[in-house]
Amino acid sequence: MYQDRVTGPFRLLPKAGERRRAVWTALLPRRGRAAFRFSISASLALADLLAITLVGLGIEVAYFYGFTGEFLPLRSSLSLQLSGLIGATVLLTNLVREEYSIENYLAQRKHLKRTATLWLMAWAVALLIGFATKTTNDFSRVVALVFFLAGLPTVLAVRGTMVWLVRNAVTPTSASVSRIHLVGYEEDITRFYENNDADALGLRVIGTSYLRRSEREADAGSRQALLAEDLDLAVSVVRFLRPDDIFVLVPWAETADVERCIDAFLRVPAALHLRPGAMLDRFPDLQVARVGRLNGLNIGRRPLTLAEVLIKRCLDVTLALVALVLLAPLFAAVAVLIKMDSPGPVFFRQRRYGFNQQAFGVFKFRSMKTEKNAVFRQASRVDSRITRVGAVLRRTNIDELPQLLNVITGEMSLVGPRPHALAHDRSFERRIALYARRHNVKPGITGWAQVNGFRGETLTDADMEKRVQADLHYIDNWSIWLDLKIMVQTVISPRAYKNAF
Numbered sequence: 001m002y003q004d005r006v007t008g009p010f011r012l013l014p015k016a017g018e019r020r021r022a023v024w025t026a027l028l029p030r031r032g033r034a035a036f037r038f039s040i041s042a043s044l045a046l047a048d049l050l051a052i053t054l055v056g057l058g059i060e061v062a063y064f065y066g067f068t069g070e071f072l073p074l075r076s077s078l079s080l081q082l083s084g085l086i087g088a089t090v091l092l093t094n095l096v097r098e099e100y101s102i103e104n105y106l107a108q109r110k111h112l113k114r115t116a117t118l119w120l121m122a123w124a125v126a127l128l129i130g131f132a133t134k135t136t137n138d139f140s141r142v143v144a145l146v147f148f149l150a151g152l153p154t155v156l157a158v159r160g161t162m163v164w165l166v167r168n169a170v171t172p173t174s175a176s177v178s179r180i181h182l183v184g185y186e187e188d189i190t191r192f193y194e195n196n197d198a199d200a201l202g203l204r205v206i207g208t209s210y211l212r213r214s215e216r217e218a219d220a221g222s223r224q225a226l227l228a229e230d231l232d233l234a235v236s237v238v239r240f241l242r243p244d245d246i247f248v249l250v251p252w253a254e255t256a257d258v259e260r261c262i263d264a265f266l267r268v269p270a271a272l273h274l275r276p277g278a279m280l281d282r283f284p285d286l287q288v289a290r291v292g293r294l295n296g297l298n299i300g301r302r303p304l305t306l307a308e309v310l311i312k313r314c315l316d317v318t319l320a321l322v323a324l325v326l327l328a329p330l331f332a333a334v335a336v337l338i339k340m341d342s343p344g345p346v347f348f349r350q351r352r353y354g355f356n357q358q359a360f361g362v363f364k365f366r367s368m369k370t371e372k373n374a375v376f377r378q379a380s381r382v383d384s385r386i387t388r389v390g391a392v393l394r395r396t397n398i399d400e401l402p403q404l405l406n407v408i409t410g411e412m413s414l415v416g417p418r419p420h421a422l423a424h425d426r427s428f429e430r431r432i433a434l435y436a437r438r439h440n441v442k443p444g445i446t447g448w449a450q451v452n453g454f455r456g457e458t459l460t461d462a463d464m465e466k467r468v469q470a471d472l473h474y475i476d477n478w479s480i481w482l483d484l485k486i487m488v489q490t491v492i493s494p495r496a497y498k499n500a501f
Helices: 016-068 079-096 102-106 111-133 141-169 186-195 220-241 255-265 306-326 328-341 388-395 398-409 422-431 435-440 461-476 480-492
Strands: 178-185 203-211 245-248 271-274 287-291 294-298 347-353 359-365 413-415 444-446
Touching: 016 079, 016 102, 016 141, 079 111, 079 141, 102 141, 111 141, 111 480, 178 186, 178 220, 186 203, 203 220, 220 255, 245 255, 255 271, 306 328, 306 398, 306 413, 306 480, 328 359, 328 388, 328 398, 347 422, 359 398, 388 398, 398 444, 413 480, 422 435, 422 461, 435 461, 444 480
Parallel strands: 178 203, 178 245, 245 271, 413 444
Antiparallel strands: 287 294, 347 359
């Protein structure tokens, strides 16, 4: 067989070993990033486990030393079993819901609320297991109670510290951030940069591919050829830069262009994402949801689930009944003062819109003089209609207390958006966007707007917009803890009495 030297061009090709090393070199940055992200997530999980274990063990050791003057042998420790069960419940739950991902720590979520809820759930699981195994008597009630009370702030402090550390450690130059490539028309990419900050998002933009708009008079073939040329170039750039994620910013209304982008970038080894124009910026909690066998983009959940409605209703009825019993002497005294101050009834009832814009009569202590055929007019700071006793009642919020009766009848809740007069509702609903969303939950005696000082006379639309924004924040972020917080602030916070007259 005749053999000749390998020709020059073929001698320049890398050998098989060199090609394999080149592939591994390309993959190692991504593998290193994955390892770095895994180490951060593992550290976050370990921090929770250590905090739970150490606080439980520390309380038991201190309790044992206080009674015996000796240190507790670890082999005799029962708190390690309890803290292990609590820690396992917390860790498994957090792993299932991906709580330890870097994206979760960078997101503006209610970490403290989620952690407190999980802590209560973990203890409920521990009590259930203890009851089922008949081992509750083996544990010191003092140690368990102190562990429960001291463990929650400890875990909250650790979570807050870790959130702060992650948000300060993860920068666009760190190895853990996602490297993304943007693809879209110039106006879409410009809008993306205007509405987003890479530092705040915890990512690094390593490349941008601009798609050209064809001339209006161009035919379909020319437009497709121009887009194909741009996509071929973009794919080549993506293969060279090797990003972790590709974001196609082409609006969904341009279906054909979006589909061609999908077909082009599914051929490269990177995660592919679509952003539906400005919709994501308007609905930050947008997510894919399944209803039956139908998939869709969920842009807003129900205001409250059935379980949340039941919890909130039980809290409302219980506290309202207790309050009515305890405040009965105050009600009697106020009734006498109102009668002595001016002629007229003790209670004042006015039509308001409630849940789902259903009208009802709201109860109040009468704080104004009785007028026949009076036309509704919003109370002002200097209002001759307000009586002397009424002024005190309004400044101290006592005039709102009869609305406990509305809570008992189910027309109102203790906490929720404050109901406005029908004339106000009709007027502001036409002028303020999403004003009517306030009626997606029951109105409340107090609310997030009131404890933040957004109450009293609304002279401009801007005043009402601040109140509406606070009410919508409450609807979107409801929890039983938020209700309890608002109730406490209603009593002790100076801002709750701001603009009261």
